Amino acid sequence: MKPYLWSLFKFLAYIAIIVFFLFPILWxxxxxxxxxxxxxxxxPSIFFTPTFKNYIGLWxxxxxxxxxxxxxxxxxxxxxxxxxxSVFSVLVTxxxxxxxxxxxxxxKFKGGEDIAFTLLSFRFAPALLIIIPLNLYFTKIGLYDxxxxxVWVYQLITLPLLLWIVRGYFEDIxxxxxxxxxxxxxxxxxxxxxxxxxxxxxxxAASALLCFIYAWNNFVFALILGSSSIQxxxxxxxxxxxxxxxxxxxxxxxxxxxxxxxxxxxLFIQKYLVQGLSLGAVKG
Amino acid sequence: MKISNRLFPYVLTLPALLVCVxxxxxxxxxxxxxxxxxxxxxxxMKGFIWFDNYISIFSDASFWNTIRVSLTYxxxxxxxxxxxxxxxxxxxxxxNFINNLLGVLLVLPLMIAPALASLIWRLLIxxxxxxxxxxxxxxxxxxxxxxxxxxxxxxxxxxxxxxxxTPFIMILLLxxxxxxxxxxxxxxxxxxxPEYYKFFRITLPMLFPYILTAxxxxxxxxIQQFDIIYALSQGGPGESSMAxxxxxxxxxxxxxxxxKAAAMMVVLWAICYFLCFIFVRQWHKLKEKTRGVS
Amino acid sequence: xxxxxxxNLKKSFKDDHVLKDVNISIEKGEFFVVFGPSGSxxxxxxxxxxxxxxxxxxxxxxxxxNINQLNPEERDxxxxxxxxxxxxxxxxxxxxxxxxxANKSDDETIDKKVKEVSSLLKxxxxxxxxxxxxxxxxxxxxxxxxxxxxxxSVVLLDDPLRNVDAKIRFEMRLELPKIxxxxxxxxxxxxxxYREAMALGDRIGVLYDGKFNDIEKPRxxxxxxxxxxxxxxxxxPTINNFTTNVQINNGSININIGDEKFIGKNSNQNINxxxxxxxxxxxxxxxxxxxxxxxxxxxxxxxxxxxxIVYLIKFLNGVxxxxxxxxxxxxxxxENKELFLNIDYxxxxxxxxxNEETIF
Numbered sequence: 016m017k018p019y020l021w022s023l024f025k026f027l028a029y030i031a032i033i034v035f036f037l038f039p040i041l042w043x044x045x046x047x048x049x050x051x052x053x054x055x056x057x058x059p060s061i062f063f064t065p066t067f068k069n070y071i072g073l074w075x076x077x078x079x080x081x082x083x084x085x086x087x088x089x090x091x092x093x094x095x096x097x098x099x100x101s102v103f104s105v106l107v108t109x110x111x112x113x114x115x116x117x118x119x120x121x122x123k124f125k126g127g128e129d130i131a132f133t134l135l136s137f138r139f140a141p142a143l144l145i146i147i148p149l150n151l152y153f154t155k156i157g158l159y160d161x162x163x164x165x166v167w168v169y170q171l172i173t174l175p176l177l178l179w180i181v182r183g184y185f186e187d188i189x190x191x192x193x194x195x196x197x198x199x200x201x202x203x204x205x206x207x208x209x210x211x212x213x214x215x216x217x218x219x220a221a222s223a224l225l226c227f228i229y230a231w232n233n234f235v236f237a238l239i240l241g242s243s244s245i246q247x248x249x250x251x252x253x254x255x256x257x258x259x260x261x262x263x264x265x266x267x268x269x270x271x272x273x274x275x276x277x278x279x280x281x282l283f284i285q286k287y288l289v290q291g292l293s294l295g296a297v298k299g
Numbered sequence: 300m301k302i303s304n305r306l307f308p309y310v311l312t313l314p315a316l317l318v319c320v321x322x323x324x325x326x327x328x329x330x331x332x333x334x335x336x337x338x339x340x341x342x343x344m345k346g347f348i349w350f351d352n353y354i355s356i357f358s359d360a361s362f363w364n365t366i367r368v369s370l371t372y373x374x375x376x377x378x379x380x381x382x383x384x385x386x387x388x389x390x391x392x393x394x395n396f397i398n399n400l401l402g403v404l405l406v407l408p409l410m411i412a413p414a415l416a417s418l419i420w421r422l423l424i425x426x427x428x429x430x431x432x433x434x435x436x437x438x439x440x441x442x443x444x445x446x447x448x449x450x451x452x453x454x455x456x457x458x459x460x461x462x463x464x465t466p467f468i469m470i471l472l473l474x475x476x477x478x479x480x481x482x483x484x485x486x487x488x489x490x491x492x493p494e495y496y497k498f499f500r501i502t503l504p505m506l507f508p509y510i511l512t513a514x515x516x517x518x519x520x521x522i523q524q525f526d527i528i529y530a531l532s533q534g535g536p537g538e539s540s541m542a543x544x545x546x547x548x549x550x551x552x553x554x555x556x557x558x559k560a561a562a563m564m565v566v567l568w569a570i571c572y573f574l575c576f577i578f579v580r581q582w583h584k585l586k587e588k589t590r591g592v593s
Numbered sequence: 594x595x596x597x598x599x600x601n602l603k604k605s606f607k608d609d610h611v612l613k614d615v616n617i618s619i620e621k622g623e624f625f626v627v628f629g630p631s632g633s634x635x636x637x638x639x640x641x642x643x644x645x646x647x648x649x650x651x652x653x654x655x656x657x658x659n660i661n662q663l664n665p666e667e668r669d670x671x672x673x674x675x676x677x678x679x680x681x682x683x684x685x686x687x688x689x690x691x692x693x694x695a696n697k698s699d700d701e702t703i704d705k706k707v708k709e710v711s712s713l714l715k716x717x718x719x720x721x722x723x724x725x726x727x728x729x730x731x732x733x734x735x736x737x738x739x740x741x742x743x744x745x746s747v748v749l750l751d752d753p754l755r756n757v758d759a760k761i762r763f764e765m766r767l768e769l770p771k772i773x774x775x776x777x778x779x780x781x782x783x784x785x786x787y788r789e790a791m792a793l794g795d796r797i798g799v800l801y802d803g804k805f806n807d808i809e810k811p812r813x814x815x816x817x818x819x820x821x822x823x824x825x826x827x828x829x830p831t832i833n834n835f836t837t838n839v840q841i842n843n844g845s846i847n848i849n850i851g852d853e854k855f856i857g858k859n860s861n862q863n864i865n866x867x868x869x870x871x872x873x874x875x876x877x878x879x880x881x882x883x884x885x886x887x888x889x890x891x892x893x894x895x896x897x898x899x900x901x902i903v904y905l906i907k908f909l910n911g912v913x914x915x916x917x918x919x920x921x922x923x924x925x926x927x928e929n930k931e932l933f934l935n936i937d938y939x940x941x942x943x944x945x946x947x948n949e950e951t952i953f
Contacts, residue, residue: 025390032387033401036408036462042430043419054428111314118311130312133319139519139571140326143547144564147557148328170318178315191678194645197665198672199739200695213682232412234526235544239552249412253530256418263422270418274411281410285403289474292467292516 040274046267054263069268078265086261090269092244093251097273099162100237100247101230104169105223111170112177113219117211119178120185131182134175145171146239153240160242168236173226180225180291184218185211221287228277248273332561339555352562361538361546362563369542371453372528373521376460380517381510383461384468391469392476402473409466416463417530421446424455446532449539456540459527464520468513475509476502508585515578519571543567596621596779597642597747602651604637611637613803615651624773624780626794628787630826633801635783636675639749642781643672655746666695671740672749675756677732679724685711685735686720692743710738713772730761741776748773750782754789766792787827791815799823821949824871824942830903833914834871836946839864846938851910853888857938861953869949871942874917878935879904879926887935890914892928906934 046054048065072078077087118124119131137145149168150159158164188211196206212219234249243254252273256266284291309316336348356362387405391398408416423431424445435443445455479502487497525544528534534541534549541549543563550560595618602615611634619625627635640646642653644665653660660668671692679688686707693703711717714734719727727735733753740748753769754762770793773780784790790797791811799807799814807819818824825831838849846859848870880887890906893913897903902923904916916934918926926932943952 028386028390029397029401032390032405036405036466039419039423039462040407040411042423046422056428058433111318114311115315118308122308124305124308127308127312130316130319133323134315136575137322139575141523141544141547141564141567141571142525143544143551143560144329144568145322145325147547147551147560147564148325148332150551151557152325152328167318167321171322174315174318189676189678191674191676192680194643194665195672195674195678195739196680196691197645198643198670199692200666200743201691202664202666210680228410232410232415234412234414234530238529239548249414249526252415252418256421263425263428266418267422270415270422273415277410277412278407281406282403285406288406289470292471 040278043267043274044271046264047271049264049267051262051264069262069265070272072265073268073272078262088265089243090248090251090255090272093246093248094272096162096237096245096251097231097247097249100165100169100245101227103162103166104173104230105226107166108170108173108177108226109219109223112174113181113212114207116178116181117185117207120182121190131178134178137171138175142171142235143239146236150239159240160245162245165237165240165245168240169230169233171236172229172233176229176291177219177222177226180222180287181215181218183290184215188214218287221284222291224280224284225287225291228280231277329561330565332557333565335558335561337556337558337561339557348558352558353566356559356562356566361541364538365541365543365546365563368453368538368540369522369524372457372460372524372542373518375453375457376464376521377514377517379457379461380465380468381514383465384513385472385506385510387465387469388472388476391473394477402470405466406470407466408463409470411463413460413463413524413526414530417459417527420455420459420462421531447536449536452532452536452540456528456531459531460521460524463527464517468517471509471513472506475506479505508582511578511582511585515575518574522570522574523567595619596623596656597781598652598654599642600652600654602638602641602653603649604634604641604646605649610803612641612648615800615804617798617805617808619779619781621779622777624770624782624793624795626790626797627781627783627800628785628790628794628797628826629800631785634803635800636751638800639672639751639781639783642747643670643749644668669745670747670749671743671745673736673740673751673753675751675753677724677736677756679727679732679735679739681724684721684723685716685727685731688724688735689720689738689742691739692745696743706742707738710742711735713775714738729757730765733757733761733765737772741772741778744776745778747779747781748776750780752783752785754784769793787829791827799826801826817951818942819951821869821871821944821951824944824951828873830874830915830917832871832873832942834869834944835912835914836867836869837912838866839868839870839943841865846941848941850888850908850912853909855888855936855938856886857936859938859941861943864943864952867946868952869944869946871944872914872936873940874903874915876937876940877914877916878937879906879916879918879922880933880935881925881927881930883931883933884935887933890932890934892932895923895928904928906932 045061045065047069048067049063050066050068053063068078072088073090076089076091079086119127146168153159153161153164192214193206193210196210197203201209231247232249233247237246238250243251246254248269252266252269255261255269281288333352334347334349335345336351337345391402411419423429426432426445426447432443435441444451446452483501483505484497487501523544524542525548528540528542528545529548532540534545544567547560547563547567550556550563597617597619599615599617602612603610604612615638617625627638629635637646641648644660644663644667648661655668655670679685680691683691689707689711690703693706698706707720708717711720714737716731716734716738719731719735722731724732724735733756737750737753740750754765757765766789782793784793791814794811796808797811797814798805799818801822807814807823809817814823815827818827821834825834840847841859841861841864844858844860846855846857846861848855878887883889888908890908893905893907895902895904901917901919904918904923904926905913906916907913914934944950945952
């Protein structure tokens with residue numbers, strides 16, 4: 016193919032990719048600064064006077080709309096829920112997962128590989144297979160609609176992820192460094208906290224952030240195991256969009272706010288993304 | 300040897316093990332339910348009917364519709380994402396400012412919750428103010444029904460899935476491309492080998508493990524996809540987008556037929572397990588073959 | 594009762610029986626060298642003694658007390674690893690100070706002792722450097738400093754000079770014994786280099802086949818190895834050996850090489866039969882002049898090595914032998930003329946042709 020045509024093709028390809036993948040994000044972002052008057056115009060506007068009305072409304076819990084009275088916005092609670100669920104899930108995963116990852120990395124013990132593989136398989140099992148009975152159990156024992164129960168269920172997603180990534184990081188630390196520390200006179204516990212964990216810190220941090228992202232983005236668990244009082248932004252946004260008479264700018268604003276945390280976090284861990292996404296199968 | 304030393308790894312993994320067990324209980328409960336006639340609205344009818352649920356779903360036309368929907372969805376999403384992802388990865392393979400920047404930015408759709416992605420697109424394709432409809436009117440496409448028509452809803456869903464998950468394939472293959480050893484390519488240059496030959500006989504085979512991994516992950520996710528579909532169409536209009544888990548959800552919460560929903564999920568689980576099995580075997584075979592390379 | 598007593602130590606990895614029956618008694622303050630070919634289990638032995646690995650069977654006793662059940666941090670034994678094992682996230686100072694932090698010394702004492710040890714090992718100018726900024730020699734010495742600073746009862750050194758370049762290796766070989774004497778500890782030292790073993794050790798333990806086969810003073814091991822394997826391990830080039838008929842009676846020894854014989858003086862008992870004869874390359878004489886009892890040989894190759902020339906010669910019956918000759922002596926040898934070989938009969942070794950054990 017003539018080089019000139021090839022360059023043109025590549026150029027068009029770049030444009031198409033940028034437009035398709037990035038334009039929607041930018042558009043939603045701009046929509047969040049618009050009121051219904053601007054949005055509902057025949058021709059979508061690129062230039063308009065932005066307003067922070069939607070953001071303020073989201074934060075204060077109420078927004079005034081021309082022609083109507085003030086409207087109550089529940090969305091802030093969803094944000095808080097997302098934060099609580101994600102942060103606590105990651106904390107629990109760290110406490111459970113880091114020692115376990117160490118054990119899998121350092122010791123070959125009977126049933127070890129089986130446990131590791133079973134945990135991995137949870138990542139790929141249909142969620143509803145587990146959730147439906149859980150819903151029934153939880154309702155029976157009164158755990159339906161509790162942060163506590165949901166955080167434990169989130170481990171289904173976050174624990175295998177952290178385990179398989181951090182395991183690799185522990186394996187990369189030479190055992191002799193830990194041995195040397197013990198021969199200096201320190202106990203195993205001290206070597207775990209002062210040698211193993213510090214040396215694996217980049218991996219632990221990156222996988223913790225990745226777990227946060229996955230927890231934050233989860234939809235189906237909270238949909239089934241909780242009511243609107245503990246539901247995170249993913250479920251809340253859906254309710255938001257189907258509710259009547261909500262200004263579209265406000266919905267866009269809700270989406271932007273829901274999406275921003277993970278987008279920002281992603282920029283921090285982009286180095287470790289490949290490892291995380293392939294569960295350590297591919298070393299980035 | 301000290302006994303405590305032998306037990307030590309178990310102590311460390313005990314909590315994780317408990318989670319394991321905690322998950323297995325509902326799993327086996329589901330399997331158990333699938334063998335029952337169990338409807339929440341008629342609890343007095345609860346009883347063992349063995350494989351009747353399975354027989355009933357396999358003879359139910361709507362179940363076959365579900366299989367058709369899920370398989371179509373999986374097939375198209377995986378193929379399109381693979382091709383597109385590979386293409387973008389090849390485009391961005393050389394390290395320069397634009398490519399590095401795009402490599403970071405293009406990951407963003409992947410970081411958005413799939414359910415939220417559906418909502419974003421819902422706003423973009425809204426018949427009243429959707430900017431995409433506006434743009435399409437320039438090329439003569441007016442009144443495209445997107446998610447409100449059974450003929451176009453699958454297209455819309457697949458498009459959203461492609462939007463979210465192509466970056467996944469792209470980032471994996473990009474890492475793979477950049478990790479490829481240089482010698483085979485340098486040798487090919489010296490031999491004066493044409494570009495397409497280089498691509499099909501060197502690049503592609505060496506990328507195969509990455510492609511396989513990406514393929515497996517995406518297949519398993521697509522066949523189980525709930526978030527995107529539920530957030531857009533809840534399985535509708537009618538039953539035109541009723542994929543596996545969406546169907547199971549409605550069975551459970553609308554028709555309260557737990558037994559049937561459980562049976563469907565067990566079938567889905569079996570399909571996934573089977574897929575995993577095949578892929579892992581292929582993976583091992585590949586590992587053996589490429590042991591000599593690099 | 595010796596200070597460090599090891600009895601019947603056994604360790605296997607699946608089907609690999611690395612250590613089968615290790616027994617050794619080491620005296621307090623002794624510099625004991627563990628010498629053996631690669632894979633013989635030397636590092637495994639050290640790990641068992643230090644406690645970071647557990648034996649399948651056997652006892653380790655220190656100062657009369659059984660230490661089998663003690664954790665590594667409880668044993669008062671320190672170890673310097675072959676690949677240094679420095680803590681990458683701490684500077685050299687903290688690396689060395691680590692044992693003192695473990696026994697909760699105060700900052701002032703730590704500061705003083707670290708400076709003492711590091712000046713002894715000539716690394717006080719790099720104390721603030723991180724391990725990745727140190728040269729191999731400096732890493733080596735940091736690792737040593739760390740293992741010595743808390744004045745442990747036993748110091749284990751796993752081939753410390755292996756990953757260090759030749760010049761530093763030579764220096765350290767002279768300095769190490771002096772430094773260790775200052776600390777007055779019992780030392781167990783691993784090496785694969787027989788020269789290092791002979792230079793450093795009070796005694797050498799030759800480890801192969803899963804057990805110690807020779808435990809002797811350096812010169813003894815060299816002059817009176819217990820088997821052909823031990824004899825082969827000491828010496829470069831390795832000892833020549835071939836199987837042939839040997840007769841000794843009335844103080845006279847006949848060694849048959851094909852149709853010819855070596856005849857010389859040897860005072861050992863009466864012997865007649867097939868044996869393995871061992872002759873070190875340096876215990877032979879090559880000359881262009883025939884002398885009593887010398888045999889004509891054919892020149893094959895000549896390899897100059899530092900300060901010596903190694904000749905490869907062949908007897909008429911095909912047996913080949915390496916001869917090590919000093920540079921000076923080789924000047925008077927012309928390989929294009931006829932060559933004759935004679936041996937130093939007082940330095941011959943005889944090994945049993947079945948089990949390779951030394952006869953003399």
